[in-house]
Amino acid sequence: MEIVRAYFRSPPAVIGLILLLVVIAMAVSAGWLFPRDPLALAGRPLVWPFSNPRFPLGTDNSGRDIAAQIFYGARISLLIGGVATIIAVVIGIVIGAVAGYYGGWVDNVLMRITEAFQTLPNFLLLLVLVAVFGSTITTVIVAVGIVSWPAPARLTRAEFLSLRNREFVQAGRTLGLKDLKLIFGEILPNALPPVIVYASVVMAVSILLESALAFLRLSDPNVASWGNLIGLGRDVLRVQWYVSAIPGIAILVTVLAVSLVGQGLNDALNPRLKGR
Amino acid sequence: MRIFSLAGRRLAASIPTLFLILIGVFLLLQFAPGDTVDAMMAQMGGGDAKTAEDLRRFYGLDLSVSAQLGSYLWRLVRFDLGFSAIYGKPVATVIAERLPATILLMTASLSFAFFFGLILGVVAARGVNKWPDTLISTVGLIFYATPSFWFGLMAIVVFSIYLQWLPAGGLSDITSTATGIWAVLDTARHLVLPTLTLGLIFLAIYLRIMRASMLEVLNLDFVRTARSKGLDETRIITRHVLRNALLPMVTLIGLQAGTMLGGSVVVESVFSLPGLGRLAYESVVQRDLNTLLGIIFVSALLVITVNFIVDLIYARLDPRITSGA
Numbered sequence: 001m002e003i004v005r006a007y008f009r010s011p012p013a014v015i016g017l018i019l020l021l022v023v024i025a026m027a028v029s030a031g032w033l034f035p036r037d038p039l040a041l042a043g044r045p046l047v048w049p050f051s052n053p054r055f056p057l058g059t060d061n062s063g064r065d066i067a068a069q070i071f072y073g074a075r076i077s078l079l080i081g082g083v084a085t086i087i088a089v090v091i092g093i094v095i096g097a098v099a100g101y102y103g104g105w106v107d108n109v110l111m112r113i114t115e116a117f118q119t120l121p122n123f124l125l126l127l128v129l130v131a132v133f134g135s136t137i138t139t140v141i142v143a144v145g146i147v148s149w150p151a152p153a154r155l156t157r158a159e160f161l162s163l164r165n166r167e168f169v170q171a172g173r174t175l176g177l178k179d180l181k182l183i184f185g186e187i188l189p190n191a192l193p194p195v196i197v198y199a200s201v202v203m204a205v206s207i208l209l210e211s212a213l214a215f216l217r218l219s220d221p222n223v224a225s226w227g228n229l230i231g232l233g234r235d236v237l238r239v240q241w242y243v244s245a246i247p248g249i250a251i252l253v254t255v256l257a258v259s260l261v262g263q264g265l266n267d268a269l270n271p272r273l274k275g276r
Numbered sequence: 277m278r279i280f281s282l283a284g285r286r287l288a289a290s291i292p293t294l295f296l297i298l299i300g301v302f303l304l305l306q307f308a309p310g311d312t313v314d315a316m317m318a319q320m321g322g323g324d325a326k327t328a329e330d331l332r333r334f335y336g337l338d339l340s341v342s343a344q345l346g347s348y349l350w351r352l353v354r355f356d357l358g359f360s361a362i363y364g365k366p367v368a369t370v371i372a373e374r375l376p377a378t379i380l381l382m383t384a385s386l387s388f389a390f391f392f393g394l395i396l397g398v399v400a401a402r403g404v405n406k407w408p409d410t411l412i413s414t415v416g417l418i419f420y421a422t423p424s425f426w427f428g429l430m431a432i433v434v435f436s437i438y439l440q441w442l443p444a445g446g447l448s449d450i451t452s453t454a455t456g457i458w459a460v461l462d463t464a465r466h467l468v469l470p471t472l473t474l475g476l477i478f479l480a481i482y483l484r485i486m487r488a489s490m491l492e493v494l495n496l497d498f499v500r501t502a503r504s505k506g507l508d509e510t511r512i513i514t515r516h517v518l519r520n521a522l523l524p525m526v527t528l529i530g531l532q533a534g535t536m537l538g539g540s541v542v543v544e545s546v547f548s549l550p551g552l553g554r555l556a557y558e559s560v561v562q563r564d565l566n567t568l569l570g571i572i573f574v575s576a577l578l579v580i581t582v583n584f585i586v587d588l589i590y591a592r593l594d595p596r597i598t599s600g601a
Contacts, residue, residue, distance in 0.1 A: 012417075116296040118531075119579050123538025124556055124572060128301060131560040131568070132308040208423055212542045215425045216557060230426055241433045248426035255421035 006268040013267070016260020023074050023254050030071035038068035038224040049242055060229065060243050061236055070250050072224035077207050077254055080141050084206040087145025089199050092152025093188070099153070100160025101183050111157070114150045122147040126209060130218050137220040140213065144206045155198055159191035193269055200262020204255045211251050226251050283587040290580045297576050298352065298569070302345050305565050348569075357570035362562050367570035370555065375574070377447055377551035378540055380463075384471040385536065386529065389478035394525065396479075397486020398513065404491060412483065419480035424539055428473035428546040435469060442468055445548040466547075474543045478532060485528055489521040496520075522593055530586035533579045 007013050030038075043055060045063040050056065057067040099110040117125070129143035163169065164187065172186050213219040214227025221228060226247035233243030351358065357367035400412040436444035443466050448459065493499065494517060502512045541553035548554070552571060559567040 112293060112296060115290075116293045116300065119290070119293055119534060119576050120297050120301075120572065121534040121536075121538035121575050121579070123535075123541055124575055125301075126538075127541065127556060127560045128304060128568060128572070131563065132304055204421070211423050212425055215423075216542065216545060218560065227423075230423075230429070234429060237429060237433060238437055241430075241437075244426065244429050245433075248423060248430065251423050251426065252418070252421050255423075256417060259417060259421060 003268045007264050010264055010267055012260050013264020016257050016264055019253055019257035020261055023078065023257060026071045027074040027078050030068075030075055034065065034068035034071055036068070038072040039064060039222070048240075049246070057246055058242060060232055061240075066229070066243065066246055069224040069229050070226070070247060073226040073229065073247060073250060074254070076137070076223050076225045077210070077251070079137075080144060080210045081203040081207045081254075081258065083141050084144040084148065084210075085199050085203040087142060088148035088202050088206070089152050089195065091145070091149040092154075093156050093195060095149070096153035096156025096158075097160055097183050097188060097191070100157035101164055101179070101187065103161075103164075107157075110153075114153050117147075117150045123209065123212065126213060127218065130213065135213075135219055135221075137223050140210060140219050144209050147209070148202050148206060152195055152198060152202065155195055156191060159194060160187060163187050163190055197262060197266045197269060200258050200265065204258045204262070207251065207255055207258070280588075282591065283584055286587055287580065287584050290583070294573075294576055294580065295349070298349065298573060299345065301569060301572050302348060303341075305569065306341055308563070308565060352573060357573065358566040360559075360564055360567045360570075362559070362564040362567065367567050370567060371552065371570055371574050374550060374552045374555045377549050378537070378544070378553060379578075381467065381470055381474060381540055381543070381549065381551060382536055384467055385475035385478065388471055388475040389482050390525065390529070393479050393482025394486050394522075396483040398490055398518075400483065400487045401490035401494065402513075404487075409487075413487070416480040416483050419476045420484075422476065424473050424477055425542045425546050427476060428469065428543060431469045431473060432546075442466075444469075445546075447549055470543050470547045470549060473546065474536065474539050477539070478536065481532070482525060482528065485524050486521065489524045490517065493517045493521045519593060523590065526586055526589050526593065530583040533582035534575070537575050537578065 041063045043052070043059055043063050043065070045059055045061055049058040049066070051058070055065055055067065057065075057070060060066055060069070095110050095114065099107040099114075125147045126143055129146065130140065133139045133143065160183075169182060169187060172182050177186070210219060210225070211227030211230070214225045215231040215234075217228075217231050219225060219227060229247040230244045233240070233245075233247075236243055348358070355368065357371065359365075360367045360370050363370045396412050396416070400409040403409045432444045435442045445466075447466055448463050499512060499516060502516050507515075537553070539553075540551060541556055543549075544551040544554040545557055552574070556568065556571045558564075559571065
């Protein structure tokens with residue numbers, strides 16, 4: 001409970017949590033507030049925000065309700081951020097844990113692969129993955145997860161390197177615990193907190209990666225994604241700039257919220273690092 | 277010379293990494309539905325199976341995967357990246373045409389982000405937890421959360437459409453016949469918005485790292501010694517703290533080189549710059565896999581080169597690396 005109190009003592013962390021809750025509320029209430037398909041035509045195209053009470057945020061190039069797309073877009077962004085992060089963190093933990101625990105040639109091989117992934121610009125790799133496997137929402141999510149695992153892997157490995165020869169691990173070894181049990185049952189729980197905190201960075205980057213992909217029209221065109229809407233608005237940027245402006249603010253707020261919560265957690269868990 | 281041998285050894289160590297990347301991506305591309313010939317046929321508006329077969333034989337696509345991989349790697353060793361069916365030129369030529377714009381953009385953005393990140397980080401660290409620090413940190417957080425392509429679009433709306441101060445895209449004015457210094461200035465004008473757009477997120481990261489490492493170094497013993505000697509604060513910062521606080525910043529350049537290249541895909545598309553990033557996007561859309569592989573090869577080389585330079589700078593900043601172990 002000390003951690004919770006420490007978290008709520010920091011104003012930015014509280015603001016981040018509130019913003020995140022707002023985005024979650026948008027995602028949850030989307031179906032209830034906008035029962036119709038957000039990608040269905042709703043009215044005249046390019047209605048400016050606040051000019052027609054039926055469309056508080058206006059309509060896009062083809063007359064689809066922007067407010068509905070923003071609310072449904074929250075679902076997509078949170079889905080992508082959440083699932084891609086879980087994929088990246090799970091791959092990263094497994095590879096980092098095995099590399100750090102065994103060391104030697106296993107570590108060498110795994111770190112070479114990690115290095116290869118880090119040498120390759122991750123957005124380029126994402127483009128290749130989408131070009132090869134197509135751009136349904138599932139493949140995009142998996143692809144974003146696949147390009148994001150190296151950093152969590154390195155973090156996990158570093159934790160394992162510092163933990164693997166501690167007394168409690170040696171005690172476990174003397175008791176005859178199997179490697180797998182030692183890695184996932186004993187060491188991992190101790191190595192996890194910094195990795196979990198880092199997950200907020202992965203999540204923020206995942207949301208940004210997908211929105212960039214959608215902006216380039218390489219993500220799933222059949223879902224209401226904020227990036228899609230920005231890409232669409234680009235065609236009418238000269239006069240109807242609001243079509244691109246509104247979803248961009250939604251992305252900004254979401255990424256900001258995730259980052260603030262992550263930083264708040266970090267400060268609460270490691271009071272020593274506060275103020276850095 | 278020690279610096280060079282040290283960095284050279286690091287460079288040699290990256291060769292297996294490079295091969296790993298190429299083999300991995302090559303195998304990945306085998307999963308791609310359709311190949312270059314399909315794309316060409318589609319562009320030509322269809323054709324019969326016989327032509328397709330001839331074309332496949334011509335491009336060596338009828339061989340087994342391992343044979344294709346072997347011949348691809350052998351050609352790469354000789355720096356032959358193959359032929360781009362879409363552009364009708366050797367891939368190496370296509371990439372060489374596009375590389376300067378990307379390197380220009382990356383260098384400009386990196387310098388912008390590094391320079392202002394450094395200054396803002398120092399200012400924030402010196403007024404830690406006072407209003408300049410709060411302001412700078414907040415702005416940094418917002419920059420970090422801003423999608424670069426969106427920032428670019430909004431910058432176009434404000435600076436190109438409404439204020440009409442800066443061009444909305446391209447690398448130079450097509451209608452201008454300027455030469456010499458005026459041509460350079462024209463290109464510089466075109467690069468302002470792309471540089472800001474690509475540099476913004478890195479500026480946010482650099483200022484955060486600079487602030488943290490300044491705070492750390494300011495608490496070290498030698499700073500206390502310098503203070504007790506009666507040195508004035510500006511001198512302590514410039515002569516003693518900065519050099520040490522810069523180390524993490526320099527490391528970050530190497531780590532972020534790949535991210536920056538990835539970011540240039542989006543930024544070059546927003547500002548229609550004829551660079552490598554946009555080429556990557558175009559080759560994905562047109563399924564020009566040869567070009568895509570070539571771009572990945574060149575990007576990996578670029579990242580490795582940046583890291584080599586970073587190693588050299590690092591060794592200069594921190595003499596401990598070259599002396600002793």
